[in-house]
Amino acid sequence: MRPRAVGVPRAAIGIAVIAAVAMAVPVVALLARVDPGRLPELLTSDSALTALRLSLLTTSVATVICVLAGVPLALVLARCSFPGKAFARGLVLLPLVLPPVVAGVAVLSAIGRRGLLGATLEAWGVELAFSTAAVIIAQVFVAMPFLVLSVEGALRGDDGGDDVAAATLGASPAQVFWRVTLPRLAPALAAGTVLVFARALGEFGATITAAGSLQGVTRTLPLEIYLQRETDPDGAVALSALLLAVAVVVIVVTYGRQRTGPWRRRPGPDPASVEWAAPRPGAALSVRAVVPERGVDVELDIAAGETVAVVGPNGAGKSTLLSVVAGVVHARGCAVSVGGEAVETAPPHRRGVALLTQRGHLFGHLTALDNVAFSLRGPDRRARARGVLRRLGAETWRRRYADQLSGGQAARVAVARALAAQPQVVLLDEPLAALDVASAIDVRAALAELLEPCTVLLVTHDAADLSALADRVVVLEEGQIVDEGSVPDVLTRGRTTYVTHLGSSGSY
Ligand SMILES: Nc1ncnc2c1ncn2[C@@H]1O[C@H](COP(=O)(O)OP(=O)(O)OP(=O)(O)O)[C@@H](O)[C@H]1O
Structure with missing residues (x-):
């Protein structure tokens, strides 16, 4: 239409x-x-x-x-x-x-x-x-x-x-x-x-x-x-x-x-679903992100299997931090290690790090199922992809292309695609921002379970994400860490106006 x-x-x-x-x-x-x-x-x-x-x-x-x-x-x-x-x-x-x-x-x-x-x-x-x-x-x-x-x-x-x-x-x-x-x-x-x-x-x-x-x-x-x-x-x-x-x-x-619309790859036959195995345990992450032209200077260590939420006002440097870890932004003073191995000179595809940005970036020529199967190998890759979609409550839309999904549906599929890659570190930049309240509750619950063994760096403006997903929270302001600790500690201290507002936003 x-x-x-x-x-x-x-x-x-x-x-x-x-x-x-x-x-x-x-x-x-x-x-x-x-x-x-x-x-x-x-x-x-x-x-x-x-x-x-x-x-x-x-x-x-x-x-x-x-x-x-x-x-x-x-x-x-x-x-x-x-x-x-x-x-x-x-x-x-x-x-x-x-x-x-x-x-x-x-x-x-x-x-x-x-x-x-x-x-x-x-x-x-x-x-x-x-x-x-x-x-x-x-x-x-x-x-x-x-x-x-x-x-x-x-x-x-x-x-x-x-x-x-x-x-x-x-x-x-x-x-x-x-x-x-x-x-x-x-x-x-x-x-x-x-x-x-x-x-x-x-x-x-x-x-x-x-x-x-x-x-x-x-x-x-x-x-x-x-x-x-x-x-x-x-x-x-x-x-x-x-x-x-x-x-x-x-x-x-x-x-x-x-005339038939954008170019699309014809999907293969609909596969039977294969139960998704538990995600691979994550690796420890250590990052020093020094990007002077963006005013960012941050050092952060995350233990294997830990989920750290990064919060802060617009322009504080949260996405830049994720981009440095993913290898999308480079600067001379940056260092990144994953599982104890220095990867700052490695290209993004060799870092074992999956980045899910706010826009999701589903590939328009592939169906939801083939998007999720993108990083998988083996003859049953599409069947396993269907299992991941099922876990995220997105199986119904598996045959749809990106432009046939609503913003929230696309966000779910994008989360499924990032998790299916079984990365050592998962970087999530406001993954639930496009979801309606009910869907956000569903996907948040699925993420809490699925991300359990993973190492996660999560950028969010939503206090509900902190309580449901984060083991620790780091507050960034003007490119610097101004507070960090357990979620209740940081929110109770309310060291900055942003954190005070976040703590009183009602969702925590
Ligand atoms: N591609 C770019 N080139 C130059 N400067 C940039 C670029 N992207 C962001 N910046 C600048 O870097 C600083 C940090 O931006 P960043 O996107 O990391 O902030 P953020 O905390 O993720 O913000 P938001 O919550 O709005 O997404 C900002 O001052 C921004 O203007």
Whole structure:
């Protein structure tokens, strides 16, 4: 069910209709000029078929190259910081604004006989200029920016929270890329691929400049149309209609998938439930979090199996402390050890620490069940995942995707996913904040039981969490520990205004 859209101003609708008609007129005019009687003969001429074959071949190869090279390029531009990044980005996107003929001259200057790489290529016995390879190079050069723009835009638009969640569930950077980042990018990648294909298919200026017009070698369909325009206008019209049809088919095939909503992986068969075994006992945690740019300077030791609640006003540094333990935030003065082993230089997936943030970050392309099974191994992983969901009272929604769950339901599934990973240390950042009162009571009770053997660092603003879950409480203010002790002691002392309010909030 789609929510009703907010109304659109009448003027916008009027202008949109005029714009759509203006875009449609040339296409209709072209189709009107096609002579259906002569179409088979015109389209099956030797020159037309040769040009079509060459166009489809070069465009397909160029599209594959753009996808294989463009996705890593977009990833680096979106996610890495390095000197000269703005310049590198400008360079990659430059062909977008270059006149195609200039792009062709640039390609020829690189691969031509007297070009920058010409002598080296010749020494290797490779001659690229005016070859089919030159057509592909020209197409890649002009089309690549479309893919980079689409994918980089999608990457910049998200905060990388899903990737962090996956890493703290034990996924290596390569697994995060294949299992989480790429599926999330699928719609942008599909859109970018269509644009690349369309741009490469229609490429003319750069191709004729860098590769010439040799029949069967470099004369692609747009070049054939241009040449036929002089000698056989009807043939040119027929070929134009053919190019139009190919472009429409590509767009329909690719965008057709998107009409069914976001990309989702089809779930496997519904598994039988396997009773969830008790969580693995936790390990001792020791952390020194010194992050001057956030004003945080905290040292904390937690015994194996202990649950420590961290409380404090907004901006006190609670989430930063958790991020340091998880390996998401790094600073020179930080040290973290899990089970006596120093892990501050280890990447998040090697720390044995699961981080559950306020937003949960369920993976949108997976069902609730497959989210929970994400970190599990073995043939019965989905059955065990169902057992964990059952323990959290979330089994009913196992076949739903993240966008089909309410905030509270998603929070339960996210808790199940974090606990299923059996981490040595569990980091919970306000895990119950999205739940209604009744659900919070249920999940809190389940957590109290399930977290019993675990080492837990829990950030909360709710006094009910303290009494139900915490063995000890630590109070943070402006990045420093200002009090710590047993829950009743700290709340009774009420050393800060925040703690006084927390103690009198009624839920304790
Ligand atoms: N990504 C960031 N870059 C720079 N500074 C940040 C970033 N995230 C948080 N900070 C700053 O670090 C300090 C601690 O923030 P943090 O999110 O750890 O507080 P918090 O106690 O978790 O707050 P809340 O209860 O609102 O979640 C704040 O001053 C905040 O402005």
